[in-house]
Amino acid sequence: MALAVRMRVPCRALLCAGAQLRGAALGRPEWAAGGGDGARRFASLRVLVEPGAEGRVAVMKLKNPPVNSLSLDFLTEFLISLEKLENDKAFRGVVITSDCPNVFSAGLDLREMYGRNPGHYAEYWKAVQELWLRLYLSNLVLVAAINGSCPAGGCLMALTSDVRILSDSPKSVIGLNETLLGIVAPFWFKDTLVNTIGHRASERALQLGLLFPPAEALQVGLVDHVVPEDQVQSMALSVMAHWLAIPDHARQLTKAMMRKATADRLIKQREADIQNFVSFISRDSIQKSLQIYLEKLKQKKG
Numbered sequence: 502m503a504l505a506v507r508m509r510v511p512c513r514a515l516l517c518a519g520a521q522l523r524g525a526a527l528g529r530p531e532w533a534a535g536g537g538d539g540a541r542r543f544a545s546l547r548v549l550v551e552p553g554a555e556g557r558v559a560v561m562k563l564k565n566p567p568v569n570s571l572s573l574d575f576l577t578e579f580l581i582s583l584e585k586l587e588n589d590k591a592f593r594g595v596v597i598t599s600d601c602p603n604v605f606s607a608g609l610d611l612r613e614m615y616g617r618n619p620g621h622y623a624e625y626w627k628a629v630q631e632l633w634l635r636l637y638l639s640n641l642v643l644v645a646a647i648n649g650s651c652p653a654g655g656c657l658m659a660l661t662s663d664v665r666i667l668s669d670s671p672k673s674v675i676g677l678n679e680t681l682l683g684i685v686a687p688f689w690f691k692d693t694l695v696n697t698i699g700h701r702a703s704e705r706a707l708q709l710g711l712l713f714p715p716a717e718a719l720q721v722g723l724v725d726h727v728v729p730e731d732q733v734q735s736m737a738l739s740v741m742a743h744w745l746a747i748p749d750h751a752r753q754l755t756k757a758m759m760r761k762a763t764a765d766r767l768i769k770q771r772e773a774d775i776q777n778f779v780s781f782i783s784r785d786s787i788q789k790s791l792q793i794y795l796e797k798l799k800q801k802k803g
């Protein structure tokens with residue numbers, strides 16, 4: 502793989518700063534080599550990475566129960582795992598899936614955005630930006646094996662992949678539903694959606710906070726395949742084989758050509774975007790909306 506074609510977020514220190522910071526907060530690295538694959542298999546508390554049967558493909562299982570909400574610690578572990586895979590030339594592709602039943606990811610962790618201080622909001626948002634940039638500009642082929650509900654930040658994460666496979670289950674709804682929470686999807690969430698399903702469909706989906714059931718998600722182009730739940734993983738590996746048949750350098754340059762302008766838009770104004778988020782999320786009215794939404798989630802249980 503030619504070094505010249507490896508896409509990089511311009512300032513690697515951004516990831517390192519976040520990862521080191523959170524790594525320290527996590528206490529000790531939880532990486533554990535295991536099985537006969539030794540160094541190729543590793544795990545943190547919340548992210549399991551194992552080689553797929555196909556070789557050169559890793560399967561990354563997200564395990565932050567109950568709903569894989571993207572807490573700061575989880576984001577940090579995710580980033581570290583991704584960085585390890587990017588740097589390991591043995592891997593050319595990653596299947597991202599969930600270890601939590603019926604939920605791919607519940608999106609951003611609402612507890613990171615409610616009742617905290619501005620410094621915490623800023624740190625959290627920087628990590629969210631970082632994960633998006635890392636995934637969106639990844640040199641690896643990323644296939645999202647979406648085996649459950651996939652709202653908001655979960656959907657954003659899936660949209661950074663090159664291919665999305667969704668399980669055909671009533672629970673497997675996907676979309677950017679931020680307006681239903683009384684919050685607004687930031688411009689780079691919107692850009693990622695527009696790049697996938699086009700402007701008009703995005704405008705409707707974003708304003709209404711639509712969560713698409715599988716058949717509709719397929720129809721609008723939000724996902725590429727809908728298959729029975731027990732076939733999500735095998736379909737992901739089969740699609741992966743197709744993508745890996747393309748020479749890396751050509752595919753990577755093409756991916757960069759398609760995505761760089763969108764990523765650059767955020768890279769050029771990261772700090773302003775963080776400040777915008779902090780002031781937006783700190784508003785009393787927004788905090789009230791989040792409180793109501795969190796209460797609704799709790800009441801749902803009865």
Ligand SMILES: CC/C=C\C/C=C\C/C=C\CC/C=C/CC(=O)SCCNC(=O)CCNC(=O)[C@H](O)C(C)(C)COP(=O)(O)OP(=O)(O)OC[C@H]1O[C@@H](n2cnc3c(N)ncnc32)[C@H](O)[C@@H]1OP(=O)(O)O
Nearest residue numbers: 570607608609610611612650652653654684685778781798
């Ligand atoms: C002009 C302005 C311009 C720009 C604006 C600037 C900035 C932008 C500002 C803000 C943007 C912020 C973007 C946010 C994106 C997000 O991702 S927000 C999160 C959205 N997520 C959701 O709406 C999903 C909510 N969850 C659910 O719908 C269900 O939990 C789900 C279907 C996923 C699973 O259902 P089920 O299996 O029945 O589980 P429960 O509902 O019972 O949940 C189990 C426990 O988990 C807790 N939980 C669920 N989701 C979250 C979450 N996202 N964060 C934290 N915690 C969550 C839930 O409360 C239960 O907890 P309990 O067991 O009761 O303690």
